[in-house]
Amino acid sequence: MAATELRALWGVAVKSWRIFLSYKLWFISDIALGFFFVGQALLIGIGLTGERNSEALQELTGYSDYVTFAVLGFMVLGFGLTFLSGFVWSVVDELYAGTLEYSFAAPMRRITFFLGNVLTRILLSFVYMAFYVPAFVLLFGLSFDPVAFSRAIPVLLLGTVGMIGMGMAAAGIVLYLRDPGPFISILEMLVFALSGAMYPVSILPRGLQYLARTLPYAPTTEAVRKVVAYGYGASTNEITYLLLVSLAYGLLGYLTYKWSEKQARVVGLKAY
Amino acid sequence: MILAVVEKEFRMFFRYPLRVISSILVGIVFLLQFVYFGQAVLGGRYSALLEASTGMGDYPTYALIGYVLWWVSVSPMEAYVWGVRRELQRGTFETNVLSPSRLTGLLFGLALSWLLMDSALMAVVFALGAALFDIPVTIPLLLKSLPAIIASLVAFLGFGFIFAGLVMLLKNIGPFAQIFEFAMLFLSGVFFPLAVMPDWVISLSKLFPLTHSVNIVRTLFAGGGYSDVGSSLLWLLALIPLYWGIGYLLFRWAERTTRVIGYGGY
Numbered sequence: 001m002a003a004t005e006l007r008a009l010w011g012v013a014v015k016s017w018r019i020f021l022s023y024k025l026w027f028i029s030d031i032a033l034g035f036f037f038v039g040q041a042l043l044i045g046i047g048l049t050g051e052r053n054s055e056a057l058q059e060l061t062g063y064s065d066y067v068t069f070a071v072l073g074f075m076v077l078g079f080g081l082t083f084l085s086g087f088v089w090s091v092v093d094e095l096y097a098g099t100l101e102y103s104f105a106a107p108m109r110r111i112t113f114f115l116g117n118v119l120t121r122i123l124l125s126f127v128y129m130a131f132y133v134p135a136f137v138l139l140f141g142l143s144f145d146p147v148a149f150s151r152a153i154p155v156l157l158l159g160t161v162g163m164i165g166m167g168m169a170a171a172g173i174v175l176y177l178r179d180p181g182p183f184i185s186i187l188e189m190l191v192f193a194l195s196g197a198m199y200p201v202s203i204l205p206r207g208l209q210y211l212a213r214t215l216p217y218a219p220t221t222e223a224v225r226k227v228v229a230y231g232y233g234a235s236t237n238e239i240t241y242l243l244l245v246s247l248a249y250g251l252l253g254y255l256t257y258k259w260s261e262k263q264a265r266v267v268g269l270k271a272y
Numbered sequence: 273m274i275l276a277v278v279e280k281e282f283r284m285f286f287r288y289p290l291r292v293i294s295s296i297l298v299g300i301v302f303l304l305q306f307v308y309f310g311q312a313v314l315g316g317r318y319s320a321l322l323e324a325s326t327g328m329g330d331y332p333t334y335a336l337i338g339y340v341l342w343w344v345s346v347s348p349m350e351a352y353v354w355g356v357r358r359e360l361q362r363g364t365f366e367t368n369v370l371s372p373s374r375l376t377g378l379l380f381g382l383a384l385s386w387l388l389m390d391s392a393l394m395a396v397v398f399a400l401g402a403a404l405f406d407i408p409v410t411i412p413l414l415l416k417s418l419p420a421i422i423a424s425l426v427a428f429l430g431f432g433f434i435f436a437g438l439v440m441l442l443k444n445i446g447p448f449a450q451i452f453e454f455a456m457l458f459l460s461g462v463f464f465p466l467a468v469m470p471d472w473v474i475s476l477s478k479l480f481p482l483t484h485s486v487n488i489v490r491t492l493f494a495g496g497g498y499s500d501v502g503s504s505l506l507w508l509l510a511l512i513p514l515y516w517g518i519g520y521l522l523f524r525w526a527e528r529t530t531r532v533i534g535y536g537g538y
Contacts, residue, residue: 029447036454040463044310047464048319048331056315066313182294189294189301199308 008108012116013123016090020120030124034074034132035139041070041198042140052141061200062229067140072152072228073197075129076221079156080163082125084191086118087167088174088184095180110261114171118164151231152224155239159220162246165253166216172260176267196221216242216249273373277381278388281355285389292393299343299397306463307335307405317405325467328494332405337493338462338486340394340401341424344387345482346453348432351386352379353449356439375527376520379436383429391425413493420488420498420505427481427512433519437526441533456482481515484508 020026045054045066058064090113094100103113136142170187174180194201194212201212201222212218223238232239286292310331311317323329356379359365368378402409438445457463459473460482466474477483484504491501498505 023447025447029450032451032454036457039458040306041309043458043464043468044306045313047325047468048310048314048322050321054313054315057312059315060312066309070309179288179290182288182290185294186290186297189297193301193304198305199312203308203312 005108005112008106008112009116009119012108012113013119016117016120017123020124031128031131034078034128035135037074037198038067038071038132038136038140042067057200060202061225063225065143067136068143069225070198071132071136071140071142072225073195073221075132076156076159076224077192077195077197077217078128079125080159080195080217080220081188081191082121083118083160083163083167084170084188085167086121087114087171088180088187090114090117091171091174092180092184104264111257114168118167145228148228152228155223155227155235155242156220158239158242158246159216159223160246162216162242162249163220165246165249165251168253169249169256172256175260175264191215191217194218213241214245216245219245273377274381274384277378278385281382281385282389295393296396296400299393300400303336303339303397303401306339307332307401310335310463322465325465326461326490327496328490330407332401333407333493334490335463336398336401336405336407337489338460340398341421341485341489342457342460342462342482343394343397344390344425345428345431345485346456347387347390348383348429349435349449349453350432351383352432352435352439353446355382355386356436357446376523379433379523380429383432383436387425387429417489417492420485420492420508423508423512424481424485424488427485427508427515430512430515430519431481433516434522436519437523440526440530456480459483460486462486478507479511481508481511484511 046052052067053064054066055064057066057069061069063069091100094103104110106113133142133144137144170184174184177183194204194208194215195217196212201209201218204212219238219242223235223242226235226238314331317331318329319331320329322331322334326334328334356365359368369375371378398409401407435445435449458469459477460466460480461469461477462482466477466483469477484507487504488498488501488508491504492498
């Protein structure tokens with residue numbers, strides 16, 4: 001049984017990978033997106049201050065190097081969106097193509113279908129990071145300390161639990177929307193705005209700060225940044241909070257997903 | 273006939289109100305990223321360096337004007353790339369081509385409708401941005417900017433027309449268009465002053481209508497007049513016939529070629 005599921009998982013991942021690679025220019029476009037964000041960050045910083053470091057940002061976040069600040073945020077966001085996109089776009093793409101019911105009728109568990117799509121995106125995310133880090137060091141003078149960065153991996157994995165949970169919850173909702181595209185765009189934009197990727201959450205209006213801290217993205221970004229800069233000892237509060245948020249979202253995602261599976265058996269899926 | 277295409281596109285877009293809300297939200301969030309980043313780095317909103325190089329020191333105003341015009345400038349390009357692709361995917365493009373109307377009219381209608389829809393969306397984003405960042409906007413200031421904005425829209429339509437021919441020949445130029453759209457942000461000084469770029473980029477930037485549009489509107493918002501931006505105005509007016517001409521010739525060539533090799537099929 002487990003071997004059959006693994007084969008199905010592999011099959012879904014390979015299919016998803018092949019679809020992505022069928023338009024190779026998308027790969028270049030995705031890579032360019034990273035350069036676009038980090039390049040903008042560098043040029044905005046230089047254009048506004050004339051300096052490579054910012055005292056104002058140092059006071060707010062502990063980071064004076066705004067490029068390193070933006071790169072860390074961009075990477076956490078890119079990795080985090082992998083789960084949300086993997087869960088929801090896999091449903092939407094198949095809905096639009098009219099193949100979702102066939103995929104769900106295939107002899108595999110539904111979660112296998114989602115995880116197969118997520119797996120491809122995780123792989124892509126790692127490929128992008130492997131490309132970005134040396135490129136950013138060379139082009140933008142990113143100060144990269146492998147020891148400090150590797151400290152962030154367990155924190156990132158902790159945040160992953162919450163991000164997977166949010167992806168599962170979103171996938172459960174998407175199944176019942178007639179036109180899920182705008183819902184996903186709104187959700188992704190909320191995550192984007194409230195992730196703290198490009199700016200510290202503390203700069204937002206107070207209401208949005210609270211909202212940002214109730215999603216798993218900003219707490220992950222903040223904890224990752226703090227661990228990279230100051231180590232675990234100084235980041236206990238951020239890690240504890242992240243643990244709570246991640247567990248809550250993990251549980252919420254699991255329950256929402258189970259509920260939606262049960263509902264799907266009764267009311268069916270939205271057809272296109 | 274052009275109006276019929278515009279009406280069809282408007283009906284399709286506004287049929288799903290959530291899609292309109294989503295588009296506005298996408299617009300505002302993208303803007304916030306860079307404005308908040310700039311403010312976090314600056315520790316405020318005013319940059320003396322920005323004022324010295326562009327004449328406008330208030331970063332939210334600088335970014336808001338650049339961003340809104342950038343979004344509208346890439347709209348015709350998007351219409352040709354995604355609008356035509358959508359029809360190709362649905363299998364309705366060839367049917368439209370066979371209808372008793374000129375293809376140039378159909379495509380122009382498509383670009384015009386997207387430009388108008390994006391202009392309306394960006395007007396909302398501009399109003400939200402102005403309210404959020406406390407940017408003083410007056411009716412006389414908007415009226416003063418209107419001739420420059422209209423000239424810019426005409427230039428953007430011509431610039432985007434270049435992509436109309438390309439999309440008929442090539443199967444999927446979406447990623448290429450996306451890269452080009454992002455490049456425009458760098459080449460036209462949307463979020464940062466062009467003074468930080470190398471000289472050759474500054475020279476190259478003059479070829480894009482957006483560079484001149486943002487310069488003119490920012491100068492007007494900073495209290496200047498049209499006499500202060502004579503050079504940009506001349507460039508913008510000169511680029512209008514240039515891009516319309518290039519776009520039209522490229523399109524005619526693509527049309528002749530596709531009669532032989534067919535459209536990029538799906």
